Amino acid sequence: MLSEQQLRFFETNGYLAVEQLLTLAEVEEYRQVYDDFLTEKINTEGHRSDLSGLGVGKELITQIMRPSVLLPELAESSLHQKATALVKQLLGEDMEMDFDMLIDKAPQTNTPTPWHQDEAYWIDMPDKRAASCWIALDVSKRENGCMWFVPGSNHQPLRPHTQTGKGGALQCESNENEAVAIELQPGGCTFHQGRTIHYSRGNSSDSHRRAFIINFRPKAMIAYERQRGFDHLGKREVRQ
Numbered sequence: 001m002l003s004e005q006q007l008r009f010f011e012t013n014g015y016l017a018v019e020q021l022l023t024l025a026e027v028e029e030y031r032q033v034y035d036d037f038l039t040e041k042i043n044t045e046g047h048r049s050d051l052s053g054l055g056v057g058k059e060l061i062t063q064i065m066r067p068s069v070l071l072p073e074l075a076e077s078s079l080h081q082k083a084t085a086l087v088k089q090l091l092g093e094d095m096e097m098d099f100d101m102l103i104d105k106a107p108q109t110n111t112p113t114p115w116h117q118d119e120a121y122w123i124d125m126p127d128k129r130a131a132s133c134w135i136a137l138d139v140s141k142r143e144n145g146c147m148w149f150v151p152g153s154n155h156q157p158l159r160p161h162t163q164t165g166k167g168g169a170l171q172c173e174s175n176e177n178e179a180v181a182i183e184l185q186p187g188g189c190t191f192h193q194g195r196t197i198h199y200s201r202g203n204s205s206d207s208h209r210r211a212f213i214i215n216f217r218p219k220a221m222i223a224y225e226r227q228r229g230f231d232h233l234g235k236r237e238v239r240q
Ligand SMILES: O=C(O)CCC(=O)C(=O)O
Pocket: 103, 113, 118, 132, 134, 145, 198, 199, 200, 211, 213
């Protein structure tokens, strides 16, 4: 259960850190499933790409979209249930999972996720309430790519975005001077809104930085997207 103070903080700043969403036993279970995706024990064809868009021969930022389509029991598991319960408090009872994704930064890949607002990836929707829950399965710190957020950017207009590399991540202008870094222990998470500017540094450590991410929006807006053929499995592009 979130406090009034946490709800206000999220509304004002566009992000919120929650120290412990998952128990360490749960973290261990999710790490195993996560590694089954990374090692292709679970086939990720059509769902996997390199967010860097650099095409250097090895993945620099591995993104696997909608793992719960590939392994449906995930959608009912504790991570999804716990994140859903909190997001309903943050943005309303009509919030549901739109999509989930895994973003892994392998050791010494040193590739930042560029500054962006998630909204730029999506079609324009009449109800803009949206939040992502970013769950750390490893210690997440500056050196391996913890999340950075620009406080209050959720109340600013969408900045112009361009695409990096060949079909890579979207980017906008920002920098660390206007942002705060949120370091997390395994099982901790952050929530951020669709318009909150965020980024992560590259992973310059010797171990993986595994994040499990769930994006939520109103049920009616998920229907709105699907009616227009938008299911978060297509190619990345600037849509706004
Ligand atoms: O994990 C990352 O490096 C970036 C995550 C992100 O941009 C997001 O969850 O919206």
